[in-house]
Amino acid sequence: MVNTIVQDIKTTENYILLTIKTEKEINIEPGQFVMLKLKQFDFGKPFSVIYQEGKIIKFLIAVVGKMTKEMKNLKIGDSLELRGPYGIPFIEKLHKNKKYVLLGGDCGSAPLIHFSEKYPELVREQIYGFVIPEIKKILNIKHLHIDIEEGINPLQKAENLNISNDDGFLVCGSLNFIKYTQKKFMDYKIFASLEARMGCGIGMCKGCPIKTNDGIKMICKDGPIFDLSEVDLEW
Amino acid sequence: MQNPGIEKFIQKDLPFLETLNTNVILSIGGDTKSDYLNLIEKLNNSNAALFELNLSCPNVGKSGIPLGIDEIAIFDLVKETKKISKKPIFVKFGVETFLEDLVSAAVKGGADGVTLINSPKGMKIDIEKKTVILKRGFGGYSGPAIKPIALATIFRIRRKFKDLPIIGMGGVFDYTDAIEFIMAGANLVGIGAGVMADPEMPIKIINDLNKYFKKEKYEDILSCAVEGYYV
Numbered sequence: 001m002v003n004t005i006v007q008d009i010k011t012t013e014n015y016i017l018l019t020i021k022t023e024k025e026i027n028i029e030p031g032q033f034v035m036l037k038l039k040q041f042d043f044g045k046p047f048s049v050i051y052q053e054g055k056i057i058k059f060l061i062a063v064v065g066k067m068t069k070e071m072k073n074l075k076i077g078d079s080l081e082l083r084g085p086y087g088i089p090f091i092e093k094l095h096k097n098k099k100y101v102l103l104g105g106d107c108g109s110a111p112l113i114h115f116s117e118k119y120p121e122l123v124r125e126q127i128y129g130f131v132i133p134e135i136k137k138i139l140n141i142k143h144l145h146i147d148i149e150e151g152i153n154p155l156q157k158a159e160n161l162n163i164s165n166d167d168g169f170l171v172c173g174s175l176n177f178i179k180y181t182q183k184k185f186m187d188y189k190i191f192a193s194l195e196a197r198m199g200c201g202i203g204m205c206k207g208c209p210i211k212t213n214d215g216i217k218m219i220c221k222d223g224p225i226f227d228l229s230e231v232d233l234e235w
Numbered sequence: 236m237q238n239p240g241i242e243k244f245i246q247k248d249l250p251f252l253e254t255l256n257t258n259v260i261l262s263i264g265g266d267t268k269s270d271y272l273n274l275i276e277k278l279n280n281s282n283a284a285l286f287e288l289n290l291s292c293p294n295v296g297k298s299g300i301p302l303g304i305d306e307i308a309i310f311d312l313v314k315e316t317k318k319i320s321k322k323p324i325f326v327k328f329g330v331e332t333f334l335e336d337l338v339s340a341a342v343k344g345g346a347d348g349v350t351l352i353n354s355p356k357g358m359k360i361d362i363e364k365k366t367v368i369l370k371r372g373f374g375g376y377s378g379p380a381i382k383p384i385a386l387a388t389i390f391r392i393r394r395k396f397k398d399l400p401i402i403g404m405g406g407v408f409d410y411t412d413a414i415e416f417i418m419a420g421a422n423l424v425g426i427g428a429g430v431m432a433d434p435e436m437p438i439k440i441i442n443d444l445n446k447y448f449k450k451e452k453y454e455d456i457l458s459c460a461v462e463g464y465y466v
Binding site: 001037042043083199206 | 368369370379408428431432433434435
């Protein structure tokens, strides 16, 4: 458990861009996650990072549950507890001889943005899709796609990209977003970062199972990155 | 709990556990009596301190009653495992209505102690998606919410079995919880969900307990459990 201090926090109604400073330096590979816990909660929750350098870590967080609602109230100087990093990163699963289209759905864009910063040589194209422009108030990056501004969704946009048959996809977002990607780009190699409710983050509680060709695996310990040809998303 | 099975455990995990300078408890579970006997035979020569028979799984015994609530099946299973085991046998129970009778059957079968409690079943429903959260609908409900249930269960069993060794667990998250468990009647205190919330939690609890016992006498809280203010 590492103590961290809030350095900066920007919020909108549905999103948080949180910057923390850890008391000691940890290295988080893109695709890995950490467990963040507020003092008043017994269990932490898993979060991917959008940016990390030295002791500074940034998170892009969707406000969806009790803890993220509380996180909106964090102030600069507040502390929160961090465990990790956990999970197997993109770089250990993907094929390094390919280039990848990074396809993010909502806050699922975070680990892909992190990936694009660390491994630009492996990136073919990037689309970070959000439905409404609210995110622009706190996130100013290239490749942001806003559905209602463009009139199409990120997957329709991806269809029009100039990509070769050898390219692959890295995708992160809701389960439906990932399923839709799989359906639309079935001829391509796709690695997805899967989301799950997690109790422990280290494979003990068995709360995040996924059916794979090699039996039941845990998203936290054996993932969160999976080759989509190896998992059954309908299970 | 889903796990890679006994062969992989012996190959991969046991050698690591045997390097640790502590008492290792091997908790085993199966569908039938022969599963338990088979596991004990395979693990008998490990340097583990004791075996725990986890009976709280919803497996059905011969009589059609789940093994963990069938007095005759419990007596028989403990008796048979005791015959071949080179180590003490503890039996882990969940929260059952006639738990005293079940523990009694285990003790008559030769159990050296009991572990209380296994997680009761719980579930969560997402009303927006109109679906259950867990794949099987329900699962073990653990953590601080079950602590009062665990304490009451240990208390019940300690009241009836004055000398029976009890490993108490269920929602231990800090040293004050551990003291409550000892006071309720536990001889050893276990941590489950707490380790999942913070793998370093046991170290913190031990350090805090050491501080606590610099001020308080262990005998004082022990006598509260054994002699009881509550009998």
